[in-house]
Amino acid sequence: MGITATGITKRFGSFLALDNIDLDVPSGQLTALLGPSGGGKSTLLRIIGGLESADEGRVVIDGREATGLPAQRRNVGFVFQHYAAFKHLSVYRNVAFGLEIRKRPKAEVRRRVTELLELVHLENFADRLPAQLSGGQRQRMALARALAVEPQVLLLDEPFGALDANVRKELRDWLRRLHDEVKVTTVFVTHDQEEALEVSDALVVINHGRIEQVGSPNDLYDHPVNDFVMGFLGPVTQLHGRLVRPHDIEVLTADHVGSVQATITRLQRIGFEVRAEFDAGDSAPWVQLTRGQAEALELAEGSAVWLRPASRASTLVAAS
Numbered sequence: 001m002g003i004t005a006t007g008i009t010k011r012f013g014s015f016l017a018l019d020n021i022d023l024d025v026p027s028g029q030l031t032a033l034l035g036p037s038g039g040g041k042s043t044l045l046r047i048i049g050g051l052e053s054a055d056e057g058r059v060v061i062d063g064r065e066a067t068g069l070p071a072q073r074r075n076v077g078f079v080f081q082h083y084a085a086f087k088h089l090s091v092y093r094n095v096a097f098g099l100e101i102r103k104r105p106k107a108e109v110r111r112r113v114t115e116l117l118e119l120v121h122l123e124n125f126a127d128r129l130p131a132q133l134s135g136g137q138r139q140r141m142a143l144a145r146a147l148a149v150e151p152q153v154l155l156l157d158e159p160f161g162a163l164d165a166n167v168r169k170e171l172r173d174w175l176r177r178l179h180d181e182v183k184v185t186t187v188f189v190t191h192d193q194e195e196a197l198e199v200s201d202a203l204v205v206i207n208h209g210r211i212e213q214v215g216s217p218n219d220l221y222d223h224p225v226n227d228f229v230m231g232f233l234g235p236v237t238q239l240h241g242r243l244v245r246p247h248d249i250e251v252l253t254a255d256h257v258g259s260v261q262a263t264i265t266r267l268q269r270i271g272f273e274v275r276a277e278f279d280a281g282d283s284a285p286w287v288q289l290t291r292g293q294a295e296a297l298e299l300a301e302g303s304a305v306w307l308r309p310a311s312r313a314s315t316l317v318a319a320s
């Protein structure tokens, strides 16, 4: 079940925002749409949710044809970066809103809202107005409100995008735990690779209106299909015609099978890591080491070493 989008194409004037996208979002999972700004992530999310219509293609949600349905009939919950709460209503009433307009019995509304406020850890904030919450608390309220009507699908568009780095980090841990508890099929738009790697069960990398790769976070990090995915998910350097992650290069003090001689051009300590830059003849790779590794190798600028990709490293041929 889950969500199936087939052959989704969307143009804005002559601009092709989505180019024949096929996507399967498994039921109960948290799937991240990841990619650079303007790649089409939000447009795809909005088409899934019925806020935007595709020029071509179909959307099926939990086995039900949703292509022609308006957003309010798709049984989806939304949370956006800037959440439009009812400013004059308390947190409690904001969360209760969807249930009240559906005329659910008072006792049920009370039970459900209390449950949700506990779930998002806002039980002590029920009587506050949205303006009296921090940004992170407001986004948690938004999630409670989206979950109130028990949607089949939760769609989150950069929900933590407007918050500062520490709060974002805290909220993504929290979202992961929340999702493990409620297990609602969730699609999460982000341009932050760390956020996507940390939070999601599955990752969909989108660029220029096309899907570059779909897979688990580890799969995509370890086995990217192309240089775009490799570069978007983490640091990449070049060694002797191959793209490799800088922590996947072995620094050796003697020549070994498959190694390339190189001179250390720069050593830089950044917190717990040491970044070493090399002149390897046909390439200028850099390598990420721990301080302990750098000390054990007695690395010094100007000295000669040998480099090779670690045996577990996945590499790609660099475009010439």
Ligand SMILES: Nc1ncnc2c1ncn2[C@@H]1O[C@H](COP(=O)(O)OP(=O)(O)OP(=O)(O)O)[C@@H](O)[C@H]1O
Residues within 6 Å of the ligand: 012, 017, 035, 036, 037, 038, 039, 040, 041, 042, 043, 044, 191
């Ligand atoms: N209503 C619109 N009218 C015209 N162009 C649009 C419209 N909505 C989106 N676009 C264009 O479509 C492309 C994809 O936009 P979209 O918002 O889906 O990208 P995104 O990957 O979500 O990027 P971001 O992370 O910046 O939101 C962009 O080039 C954008 O300018």
